[in-house]
Amino acid sequence: MTVTRQKSITKPPTVKPTLKKKRVVSPEVMEKGRIGLEKWRKAKAAAKLKGGKALQLWEIAEKLKKELKNTSPLQAIRNFCLQCVETRDDITNCTSYKCPIYIYRPYQESNET
Numbered sequence: 596m597t598v599t600r601q602k603s604i605t606k607p608p609t610v611k612p613t614l615k616k617k618r619v620v621s622p623e624v625m626e627k628g629r630i631g632l633e634k635w636r637k638a639k640a641a642a643k644l645k646g647g648k649a650l651q652l653w654e655i656a657e658k659l660k661k662e663l664k665n666t667s668p669l670q671a672i673r674n675f676c677l678q679c680v681e682t683r684d685d686i687t688n689c690t691s692y693k694c695p696i697y698i699y700r701p702y703q704e705s706n707e708t
């Protein structure tokens with residue numbers, strides 16, 4: 596009796612093609628975006644027309660808006676607390692337990708009792 600060995604052929608993993616869902620944006624959102632862009636272009640054109648300091652201020656404001664978009668939630672909470680109180684120690688010693696971000700405030704002492 597002869598024993599035949601079966602060759603184990605490993606099949607490459609089959610990759611199912613994933614269909615990317617087409618992003619659907621509602622017409623209301625599209626309209627809102629169009630209006631916002633139009634408003635922004637008008638403001639830019641007005642600043643350019645005025646020139647000088649008005650243009651500089653507009654550019655600074657736009658740069659600030661761009662930077663604020665990159666703010667992380669933690670940075671946002673820290674900034675919010677720094678608007679409320681003045682120093683880091685004030686945030687640490689904050690006693691406004693009813694504040695909605697009280698438990699998320701930065702600079703908390705780790706071994707509070």
Ligand code: SF4
Pocket residue numbers: 675676677679680685686689690691694695696697698700
């Ligand atoms: S947690 Fe305290 S410091 Fe921060 S915003 Fe609230 S009250 Fe102000």
